[in-house]
Amino acid sequence: MKCPTCAQLIRRDLEGATKARIATRPDAGPAQARHIVRLEQRVAELALTLSQGGRITLVRPR
Numbered sequence: 806m807k808c809p810t811c812a813q814l815i816r817r818d819l820e821g822a823t824k825a826r827i828a829t830r831p832d833a834g835p836a837q838a839r840h841i842v843r844l845e846q847r848v849a850e851l852a853l854t855l856s857q858g859g860r861i862t863l864v865r866p867r
């Protein structure tokens with residue numbers, strides 16, 4: 806579980822990235838921009854894991 810301070814920082818980072826995404830894609834609404842930002846963050850996390858020699862297990866959606 807994340808501490809409240811970490812959760813606040815993550816939320817602020819997400820809000821800032823979402824505002825930046827809306828600025829670059831005016832056709833995207835706030836929810837779509839948030840979704841895009843979360844996907845980009847997840848891809849970055851996965852790339853970091855792979856670059857450090859980690860393994861990723863893909864799970865098929867139900």
